[in-house]
Amino acid sequence: MPAVLPSSFLYAIASLIWGSTWMAITFQLGTVDPAASVGYRFLLAGGLFLLWSRWRGEACRLPLRTLRWVALQGVLLFGISYTLTYEAERHIASGLMAVLNSSMLLFNLIGMRLAFGRRLDGKSLLGAGLGCLGIVLVFWPELSTVDDASGWLGVACGLSAAVLASIGNLVAQRQHQHGVPLLAGTGWAMILGGATALLIALAKGQSLAFDTRPGYILSLLYLALFGSVFAFAAYFTLLGRIGAGRAGYVAVAVPILALILSAFFEGFVWQLWTVLGIACAVAGNLIMLLEPGQLRWLERLRRKPATQPAP
16 A cells, blocks of 8 residues: 555545455355355455566565564464454354454554564553444344354354454564565465365365356455455554554444444344444544544643642
């Protein structure tokens, strides 16, 4: 992504695209095993990243030491994490999966502290807490659906997906700090992640048969080009600028945007929990993403004496 694009625009690109991918994913379910669909998506997206890198005149070859970290990112984030997400949605409602996925924000903050020594400031913790609370409130009616072994398996898969995605984000943060080219690094990570997903499908005894229906092919192209290439290019650029902790707030914005789209296209009916949850998420979003200088008025209020001295 061009360096001139503001962070707010990159955040909007990733959030808006990923908020719409839920519609495309529904066309992926059915004939093809979910792990195989994940594999096809990221193999295609990885190839597009490398073509983009070549078109820009950048080198696509990476040193072996760098490639090891790229492989770790790809296997965790694009291979296992996405496969677990698809598997989780076979057992639990998509709303509950959104709640579990939003926990990635907290994992990112903790990971930044452990891996990079980044201080856990009160602003980030407050923003993350409000964001996660907002997602819980929005999808509160679906949280009571976990009442059997299948549901708890879905919760385990969803939470594991969030943890692995967070570790993948931290690896991406390291790649940025070490100057690994964004396009080539992400391209190889997606190819290796896609290959991992196909191996998972084979390990489960599933066929790698491809669905030739137009709906499947068009949705695959959308998920690869927009949901993977454009969205991840924006997200990883944003991550390099503001860190994995703050960039991870996309995990809160995405289900909120998906819910708004559902109200337009599927007739979703808003309830009091929905409004309260979105209000918390928006408040957390402002606290998390505004620059420190933009929050000076809060500091002045905090430092202002509670009572005025008597005349």
